[in-house]
Amino acid sequence: MSGARNGLAFLKQMIKFRTEAKSFENVLQGVRVVGGGDGKCTCEMTVMEEHQNAGGTLHGGVTATLVDAISTWALMTTPREVPGVSVDLSVSFMKPVRVGEDIVIDADTLKVGKTLAFCSVDIKLKSTGSLVAQGKHTKYVG
């Protein structure tokens, strides 16, 4: 169904637009969307030097930005079709990721109510599938 706002084609186009426009999502230009729609969005990213902290591993600010942005992209594929406004965001960091490693980011919309939406995000190493971070994102969508 061409033009559907809840499929992978829509996600690819929307993410290309958002990461190329002059905005903070420029830092996510290396993100590749690989699946999603109906409230979900799955992406992959190779950790590069521009994503690293002083210890040579994935910076927590990148992890938090991935949680924020990719859960928003997932939310835009729900029937409400809105990005919403952030209310609360949290991230637990379970494992460092080194430059050169590939990660998979899985965002899921848990609930969209009249005024609030709740999303969760799992970030895993692509090579082993082990969880490296988990995030939650509450958004105002009223």
Place this chain on the structure above:
Amino acid sequence: MSGARNGLAFLKQMIKFRTEAKSFENVLQGVRVVGGGDGKCTCEMTVMEEHQNAGGTLHGGVTATLVDAISTWALMTTPREVPGVSVDLSVSFMKPVRVGEDIVIDADTLKVGKTLAFCSVDIKLKSTGSLVAQGKHTKYVG
């Protein structure tokens, strides 16, 4: 006491080094440190187009990166002098900030134990002093 690791001169030099080295903290090059030491760090930043989201206000990923980085800088001025490794980070977003506005970021180390440190961060509009976001950051320092 010139060279002290807990004063403003140390913070300025360290932050210059960290934001100019090839890393994610490049996105914080516009941050100006204005005070700190002894577990605290206060910075200012003018919100620019490269910090914005698709709605033209400060991107939540920038807010989270400010919480992560500036609390880490504050932590480096405690007697432990270590940046630590992120365990949990959370941000509450209370008010959007428009491009062109100045914000003040105040990070404070609440506790440094043998293995864990706890920091909190207040982000306010410089013009009015009203709170725009509040963050917490738990780090492993063992």
Place this chain on the structure above:
Amino acid sequence: MSGARNGLAFLKQMIKFRTEAKSFENVLQGVRVVGGGDGKCTCEMTVMEEHQNAGGTLHGGVTATLVDAISTWALMTTPREVPGVSVDLSVSFMKPVRVGEDIVIDADTLKVGKTLAFCSVDIKLKSTGSLVAQGKHTKYVG
């Protein structure tokens, strides 16, 4: 101004009502309100055996309940005068508290908007003033 909904007399009466009515706030009957109004509420509590965990220190569930309830009581003294509905709650635990120790719980309303309110709560040892836990509570007040 007797009867004002934003003062200590109102808080005392309201808290007595809420902790004596058949509800979960019965577990807070040992809480003594010592100050508050205008969005704030300060209470004290002696940690008893019924508050302990299997390790003989304050149970995290009590800490979280104190954060939830006392921030709600603080919120009820703002001009909106509503308890709201919980959206997100988080607690960082910095120090164990032993049975017999007195704690001071300080709740503050950071912002009340049209639909959301944000509160923070500091819990300290009464004897030393050292922080034992810090909580945040986001509520829907629309």
Place this chain on the structure above:
Amino acid sequence: MSGARNGLAFLKQMIKFRTEAKSFENVLQGVRVVGGGDGKCTCEMTVMEEHQNAGGTLHGGVTATLVDAISTWALMTTPREVPGVSVDLSVSFMKPVRVGEDIVIDADTLKVGKTLAFCSVDIKLKSTGSLVAQGKHTKYVG
């Protein structure tokens, strides 16, 4: 394998001991363990008047206590066999639960490292399976 510390028989005995001993987990005496082991623990509870808030629905303090305790019980069935000490706990509240409704609480240990463990907890309505709350719990296990 009778006596194994990672199975349902162990969970039942341990939870009976913990909720009957003089401690805050007395408030969880209505909790029924229905599955678990190997880092997981699934329980059910009927929401009673003693669990309610002033609005007649499940009190957020109960929800947080369920997240805290049941994730700890799950953690005790990992090879480390320790309850740990709470570091950070967060809860997102998605839907109110009325007195008389049954809920299912599913706790899972996401990672146990040398010093830190990370757990997540889903709370659902038993009747419909819809998510009512989601929690995270980071514990020190070093």
